[in-house]
Structure formats: structure tokens, C-alpha cells
Amino acid sequence: MTIDRQLLARRLEKEEELFERLHPRSRQLHEEAKNGLFAGVPMPWMTRWAGSFPIHVESASGGRFRDVDGIEYTDLCLGDTGAMTGHAPEAAVRALREQAAKGSTFMLPTADAAAVARELKRRFGLSQWQFAVSATDANRFALRMARAVTGRRKVLVFNYCYHGTVDEAYIVLDDAGNPIPRPSSLGAPVDPRETTVVVEWNDLAALEAALSKGDVAVVLAEPAMTNIGIILPDPGFHQALRDLTRRHGTLLIVDETHTLCAGLGGCTALWGLEPDFVVAGKPLAAGLPAAVYGFTDAVAESFARVLRRDDADVGGIGGTLAGNALTMAVMRSVLEEVLTEAWYRRAVDLQERFTAGVESVIVEFGLPWIVKRLGNRSEYWFQPTAPRNGGEAARSVDHELDRYMHLFALNRGFLLTPFHNMALVSPDLSEIDIDRHTNVFREAVESLVGTPTQGDAP
Secondary structure (H helix, E strand, O other), X not given: OOOOHHHHHHHHHHHHHHHHHHOHHHHHHHHHHOOOOHHHOOOHHHHHOOOOOOOOEEEEEEOEEEEOOOOEEEEOOHHHXXXXXXXXXXXXXXXXXXXXXXXXXXXXXXXXXXXXXXHHHHHHOOOEEEEEOOHHHHHHHHHHHHHHHHOOOEEEEEOOOOEOEOHHXXXXXXXXXXXXXXXXXXXXOOOHHHOEEEEOOOXXXXXXXXXXXXXXXXXXXXXXXXXXEOEOOOOOHHXXXXXXXXXXXXXXXXXXXXXXXXOOOHHHHHOOOOOOEEEEEXXXXXXXXXXXXXXXXXXXXXXXXXXXXXXXXXXXXOOOOOOOHHHHHHHHHHHHHHOOHHHHHHHHHHHHHHHHHHHHHXXXXXXXXXXXXXXXXXXXXXXXXXOOOHHHHHHOOOHHHHHHHHHHXXXXXXEOOOOOOEEEOOOOOOHHHHHHHHHHHHHHHHHHXXXXXXXXXX
């Protein structure tokens, strides 16, 4: 079944008109913000929300938030994982309040930092941990460490990967399979082809060919690709990746920032991975800027040999606010009291219901679409089969249809992640919330394709 593009354009125009009628105060604030904020937003990517301007938030709690026009939303974006804990979890708010009254940052450790490291070690299995302000920084620091201990310069990443704004990761393969700087990447300090090798996810032959040259210090990989839709590893891919990196003297970083949705120790624990480094960020401090990177004893011993104590403050690894007391207190509360086994069980149960609801609509209307799930995260694709790599995924993107589905949902009280069809489910939500989304998704589909063709919806 194909979507009538002229109908889609007309429907999108009507949804835009409805959006503007519903959000007069957000529109006013957006226009006022242009006097000082570039494009009226704190960061350029905020212009990619489905509406003609971003809605402005007034308050949030759990899995919901309210905007300045008084409209309440079920939040399925959750800060693109940054608020995966739910907004303002009680334990984090308490820790924030108590530590703020005692001081925020000292450039000295607190007992909370060591407690956080012990819990991270328990969850992920790596023995040594350090802190950063964002997962981008944590990835940068891990890359520097890997280069320092291997004496090699190159990094290997996967086509259309996501590792924040790490310069080395802004490289993709063109249609002929040649590496090029990622389109629209701005002001790169160095052409990424000088620093980085890029291959397709799940392509073990290309991976082995790249590593066999002996100049790759480290592979930087998500355990499952996420920012171009959920792309799972083929059976045996991770074991082969680990075997190949070890055989060729290459280290392995697993970036769990978006895959903390999988469980207590992310995919590293769920799938029994054995990386040299793990990076994570976003939800660990309930939305405060925070990230961690862990590494093995072997890496720690090698790094200690090249680290000069007198130059440790200017070695390119660190940050004045990294590991600050306020963040450590909140992160400890999140790990010990919020992101627990019970939290994950409830969130995954709701996500399974969400996925089943979307799939039921796809079946009912006979659509050539699919849904993929990882933990409490799922994404739907406007194609009949799951992509195996980033190149296939990028070619399947339908920006106009994406925007319509997002805006239709937003106008009916559901916020999805703006860059792809991703939904995170907070355990603060109810089955009624999930079923209401299924109904809204069905209405959106019906508005484009009309009467169901299969007739076997639940």
C-alpha cells in the first residue's frame, strides 16, 4: 500500500493549522525568544519539532508534562532518553535539594562518587569508572585513552551511528560505499576521513578488512543502532566483533547512552558483552547533565603508564564540573532508588503493550510497516522489513510522513521524539495511556488510508 502524497500534504496542512490554534502562548514565547536566541531556540535541533514552532513546557511529573497553553501531554519522548526516569522522580528531587543546600561543586570527591562507581561496576561488570558532563565528552575521553594506550590514531564507527557530537563519528558511506563527511555536519576541525574508518553495521567482512590494516585504535559502537531507528545486531555479530578486535589489537567501546532502555546494565549485561570501555549518560542523573565511562583493569594499567600526574589537568581528559557533588548525589539516588529491577519490569511491560497496539493497527490496515522494540523503547518503520544497517535505514526515512504522524499525535496529547519514530515508555504511565495512544495511532493511519483492509484488529 502506498500513501497518497497529495492527501498527505493536505492532511499535514490541516494539522499545522490545528497546532497553531491550540498553542497561541507557545507561539508568542517563540517569537519573543528570537530576540536573543538564534532561531528562537536554545539549540538549533529544536527547530525539528513537528509543529511550526516548539511548544513551551511549564511543568512535568512522571510520564507527563503541561505546556504554557495549559495542555497536558503523555511524554513518549522523555528528553530522547534524558528523562527516561520520568520527570522529577521523588528520590532525585530529594537528593538534589539536600545536596544543593550543602554545595554543588568543589573539584574534590564526595562519598557519593565512589558509591556510584561501585553500582556501575555491579551493573556493567567493568572495574574502573570516571565521570563527564555529557556522553559526548565521555566518548571523547574514551577515544583519547584508547589512542594513548594503543599508539594508533584511527577510530572505526558504523554508518549512521550516533555518539553525540563526537567529531570522529560524523562520517557516513555514500551510495557507492565511499566514506564522506556526514551531510550538514558543520565546521569539522578535520576531515573525518583522516581520523575514522566507517563500515556498515552487521557487515563482518568489511569490519575484518578494516581492522586487518592494523591502524585502528578502537571501535566505537552502540550495542544496537538507535538514532536511525532500532537496528539490532545479527546473531553472533557481537561475539565476532569482540573476537576481531582482540585478534587485531583494537579496543572496543560500547556506547550505552541510548540503550540503557534494555535493562539495569544496558545491552552489556543483557547480552553478556565484554567491551574494554562502556559509555553512558542522559538518564543517569534524572536529566541533569551527567555521563560516565568505565574501563577494564587492563586498560587502567596501560593508561596509568602513559598518564603524567603533573599534566593530568591539561591532558585533554576531564572538565571542571565533571563529577561534581550535586550530580553525584542525584546519580546515586537514581541508581539506587529509581532505575531498579522493578522499574524496568513495569516499563518493559507497558512498552510491550505499546508495541502490540501499534502492530495491531498495522495488521488491521494491511500496511507494509513494522515495529522494533528494545526494552522500554520502540520505533515503527514505514517499510515491510527491518533494515540491517544504517545505510538501509537512512534510505527508508520519509520525513513528510514522519512529521505528519508526530504532529497528529502531538495535537492529541502525545509527544514523540522529533528525529525518528521513537517512543520511550515511563512506568509512571498506565495501560489506559498506552491504549489511548493506540487509538490515536489508528486515527492517524485512517486519516491517510481510509477503511481497514484486513479487518482483524483486536
